[in-house]
Amino acid sequence: MYKLVDKRNLGPNLTLYEVQAPRIASSRKPGQFVIVRAFDHSERIPLTIADVNKDTGTVTIIVQTVGKSTAEMETLEVGGGFCDVAGPLGQPSHLDNFGTVVVIGGGLGTAVVYPQAVALKELGNKVISIIGARSSDLVIMKDQLGAVSDKVMVTTNDGSEGIKGFVTDALQQLIDNPDMNIGAVYCVGPVVMMKAVADLTAKYDIHTVVSLNPVMVDGTGMCGGCRVTVGGETKFACVDGPEFDGHKVDFDELADRLTTYQSHERHKDQCRMLKAADKIKE
Amino acid sequence: MSDITAKQRMAIQRQPMPQRDGLERCKDFDEVNTGYDLETAIKEAQRCLQCKNAKCIAGCPVGIDIPGFISKLADGDVAAAAEILRSSNDLPAVTGRVCPQETQCECVCVRCKTDTPVAIGYLERFVADYARENNLEKPKEVSASTGKKVACIGAGPAGITCAGELASMGHDVTLFEAFHKAGGVLIYGIPEFRLPNKVVEHEIKNVLALGVKIEKNVIVGKTVTIDQLFVEGFDAIFVANGAGLPTFMNVPGENLKGVYSANEYLTRSNLMEAHRRDAETPVLRGDKVCVVGGGNTAMDAVRTAKRMGAATSTLVYRRGREQMPARVEEAHHAEEEGICFEFLTAPIEVLGSDDGWVEGLKCVRMELGAPDDSGRRRPVPIEGSDFVIDCDMVIVAIGINANPILTQATPDMNLNKWGYIQANDDLATSIPGVFAGGDIVRGAATVILAMGDGKKAAKSIDNYLKTL
Numbered sequence A: 001m002y003k004l005v006d007k008r009n010l011g012p013n014l015t016l017y018e019v020q021a022p023r024i025a026s027s028r029k030p031g032q033f034v035i036v037r038a039f040d041h042s043e044r045i046p047l048t049i050a051d052v053n054k055d056t057g058t059v060t061i062i063v064q065t066v067g068k069s070t071a072e073m074e075t076l077e078v079g080g081g082f083c084d085v086a087g088p089l090g091q092p093s094h095l096d097n098f099g100t101v102v103v104i105g106g107g108l109g110t111a112v113v114y115p116q117a118v119a120l121k122e123l124g125n126k127v128i129s130i131i132g133a134r135s136s137d138l139v140i141m142k143d144q145l146g147a148v149s150d151k152v153m154v155t156t157n158d159g160s161e162g163i164k165g166f167v168t169d170a171l172q173q174l175i176d177n178p179d180m181n182i183g184a185v186y187c188v189g190p191v192v193m194m195k196a197v198a199d200l201t202a203k204y205d206i207h208t209v210v211s212l213n214p215v216m217v218d219g220t221g222m223c224g225g226c227r228v229t230v231g232g233e234t235k236f237a238c239v240d241g242p243e244f245d246g247h248k249v250d251f252d253e254l255a256d257r258l259t260t261y262q263s264h265e266r267h268k269d270q271c272r273m274l275k276a277a278d279k280i281k282e
Numbered sequence B: 001m002s003d004i005t006a007k008q009r010m011a012i013q014r015q016p017m018p019q020r021d022g023l024e025r026c027k028d029f030d031e032v033n034t035g036y037d038l039e040t041a042i043k044e045a046q047r048c049l050q051c052k053n054a055k056c057i058a059g060c061p062v063g064i065d066i067p068g069f070i071s072k073l074a075d076g077d078v079a080a081a082a083e084i085l086r087s088s089n090d091l092p093a094v095t096g097r098v099c100p101q102e103t104q105c106e107c108v109c110v111r112c113k114t115d116t117p118v119a120i121g122y123l124e125r126f127v128a129d130y131a132r133e134n135n136l137e138k139p140k141e142v143s144a145s146t147g148k149k150v151a152c153i154g155a156g157p158a159g160i161t162c163a164g165e166l167a168s169m170g171h172d173v174t175l176f177e178a179f180h181k182a183g184g185v186l187i188y189g190i191p192e193f194r195l196p197n198k199v200v201e202h203e204i205k206n207v208l209a210l211g212v213k214i215e216k217n218v219i220v221g222k223t224v225t226i227d228q229l230f231v232e233g234f235d236a237i238f239v240a241n242g243a244g245l246p247t248f249m250n251v252p253g254e255n256l257k258g259v260y261s262a263n264e265y266l267t268r269s270n271l272m273e274a275h276r277r278d279a280e281t282p283v284l285r286g287d288k289v290c291v292v293g294g295g296n297t298a299m300d301a302v303r304t305a306k307r308m309g310a311a312t313s314t315l316v317y318r319r320g321r322e323q324m325p326a327r328v329e330e331a332h333h334a335e336e337e338g339i340c341f342e343f344l345t346a347p348i349e350v351l352g353s354d355d356g357w358v359e360g361l362k363c364v365r366m367e368l369g370a371p372d373d374s375g376r377r378r379p380v381p382i383e384g385s386d387f388v389i390d391c392d393m394v395i396v397a398i399g400i401n402a403n404p405i406l407t408q409a410t411p412d413m414n415l416n417k418w419g420y421i422q423a424n425d426d427l428a429t430s431i432p433g434v435f436a437g438g439d440i441v442r443g444a445a446t447v448i449l450a451m452g453d454g455k456k457a458a459k460s461i462d463n464y465l466k467t468l
């Protein structure tokens, strides 16, 4: 068992878990993830390592409750623990001093991109963060990101906070600002958002890194379920990624593959993801 | 041995393996073969001629004393038979079920000349099962502690066997396994209708009872490196991480929803138990399923798909029936279960619907041309023979390669041009103190060869430790 030493609520449906996993804590580099199973019957799910403490041997993950596994995880209590935590998996981020970096998080991606913002700041970058959400009550991690950013911008679809619109509207403002010389963009969020951002930055030839979230099983390159097309080649996101050059990713294919267990009439009765989502709505 | 004449022995027919009805069993995951009872087993054992120069022994990659264990069985002394098996094979209940006997021990049995070979595999399985179920297994002896520490990487047949051998020699052994469960392909790949998990789990328990420790969720190369294991105080390391990297066909449409690698499909249904309706991990249940390939993996996938409720489950193979590398028994069982076969057929495209789901498999017919490097006649497409198989799921089972996670993190290790680890006759690698065996050295091979490597490596490691 991997002991849970801290658990905190960070916002609506957002929970931080600090778990004892000394081997992972000592070998992890920013950008890598773990695969966890909360209980012995649970599915294996991938979660980005937000932070580690090498002295105490703990790993921090920030998890948004979206379905069955993440909901069940919330029933874990400090003192108890996770059945399995495996990692660190994936390639570490290729972080550098780019001068000015725009870090964009949409929805749950905000939690995933946070460690990158921390690391980019440590490397001496000027960090501007953009948080995108549907409405004000869904804006997460503003304080945490604020602490490591030179500036935080918020966009909401309904205009209840910050700029009304999408993260690309905020990004366009930054691009249009002649004093702003954007060296790179780091973007994690829903596939449509990453695609919109990559399309925009491609026009201005701004280096753009995205972190992909295909469905995974083993996380070690053994199953091929996480395959994505990047620059016309098949890549396994768990071993070759999860970060890729946003200008080369086939986002449409990824978005489509993500609906595998969700959308298809013929398979609906077998699709527990749908069932779990229904339960949460109830 | 019971006194019957050679003539009487020769008169006994090979005892058929009792099995569940094909159309009944293909609705569940319970085992197909139900196993001999004691009486049948003894009868089959009496067929063995107890050859002085027993050819069958040389046919077995781990050199089991086959006439020896069969003679004890014929005498009704199953415990003694089990002990003989154990002395050269740590997982007899597994190999008795999954070895390709028809190309190993049984094909060289002298009785092949006159009628049919002694059913060595069935007898091996019987002895192991009977000993387990009746608590006849004698625990292996463990020598006094040597104070030496060994790490075995990968809890598949090679790693488990090596760990067991080393532990009984008195070494302090830790198995490191990437998954949350030990067993390797035996657990995540081979389905329960061929090899029940409880059988594998029992055999693993026996090895752990020798004092072997296991750390799961450790991906060597990521969680910890080989160098770090030496720093942690391990004196030698055995690498047996298998060959887990799926190959795809590289045809259009392969990323459509409803296309799986056999590794993913079998891992979801076996390791993650998605064949159970209440399991957390989902798996698609196709109505018309095509599986591409002709090996054991393809056969397991196509039969699993049938059990998951497919109305038609079809195996598409580019060579002919005779060239299929799968075990003969599996092909035969698949036929009984109503599996369809398309031989001399190769996929050229996966067809999809507007919403991205598999709708068909476009194929071309093949004919066998001149022999290739491997000596097998090479299939060549027949021009203009394209046709479409109507299906909603495609499973690709055309082979596996070396998974690079461990080797990439171990740059000093010499690999061959396909990325497999190079090991010498003693299974030593280019790094002192590091040995390797099983699929990561041989490429996709067999359970018994992996176990043979585990045993051999244990001897080499023991010798190496004596030099320290």
Ligand SMILES: Cc1cc2nc3c(=O)[nH]c(=O)nc-3n(C[C@H](O)[C@H](O)[C@H](O)COP(=O)(O)OP(=O)(O)OC[C@H]3O[C@@H](n4cnc5c(N)ncnc54)[C@H](O)[C@@H]3O)c2cc1C
Residues within 6 Å of the ligand: A033, A043, A045, A046, A047, A048, A049, A061, A062, A063, A064, A065, A066, A067, A068, A069, A070, A071, A108, A111, A112, A212, A213, A214, A215, A216, A242, A258, A259, A262, A272, A273, A274, A276, A277
């Ligand atoms: C490399 C990687 C890193 C990740 N890091 C984090 C993280 O730090 N924090 C976090 O909260 N989540 C992260 N995720 C997403 C997380 O794995 C999924 O949210 C989780 O698997 C959902 O499981 P569930 O059983 O609760 O929901 P499910 O019932 O499985 O699904 C609920 C909904 O989420 C969708 N979904 C399923 N799997 C994924 C997925 N892999 N990505 C996106 N949506 C999915 C489903 O289609 C469905 O609509 C990451 C994913 C990947 C691949």
Ligand SMILES: Cc1cc2nc3c(=O)[nH]c(=O)nc-3n(C[C@H](O)[C@H](O)[C@H](O)COP(=O)(O)OP(=O)(O)OC[C@H]3O[C@@H](n4cnc5c(N)ncnc54)[C@H](O)[C@@H]3O)c2cc1C
Residues within 6 Å of the ligand: B098, B099, B100, B153, B154, B155, B156, B157, B158, B159, B176, B177, B178, B179, B182, B183, B184, B185, B186, B189, B190, B218, B219, B220, B221, B240, B241, B242, B243, B244, B266, B296, B297, B298, B300, B327, B403, B405, B406, B437, B438, B439, B440, B444, B445, B446, B447, B448, B450
């Ligand atoms: C579906 C299928 C059916 C088969 N049927 C048969 C059959 O009927 N008869 C037969 O003889 N053979 C069969 N085979 C082949 C046989 O299973 C293999 O040859 C055998 O399992 C190889 O054993 P191994 O110990 O080398 O590797 P594996 O069994 O592959 O075990 C390797 C283990 O190492 C772990 N691992 C991988 N990477 C790491 C890492 N970096 N760190 C730590 N652990 C790691 C894996 O999770 C796994 O548990 C079949 C194979 C498949 C896939």
Ligand code: SF4
Residues within 6 Å of the ligand: B059, B060, B061, B062, B063, B064, B066, B089, B095, B096, B099, B100, B101, B104, B105, B106, B120, B121, B124, B448
């Ligand atoms: S281990 Fe395999 S090859 Fe050896 S005797 Fe048993 S079934 Fe035959």
Ligand code: SF4
Residues within 6 Å of the ligand: B047, B048, B049, B050, B051, B054, B055, B056, B057, B066, B067, B108, B109, B110, B111, B118, B120
């Ligand atoms: S070759 Fe056949 S008959 Fe002879 S000892 Fe072996 S199993 Fe018995």
Ligand code: FES
Residues within 6 Å of the ligand: A215, A216, A217, A218, A219, A220, A221, A222, A223, A224, A225, A226, A227, A236, A237, A238, A239
């Ligand atoms: S999750 Fe299986 S290969 Fe990436």
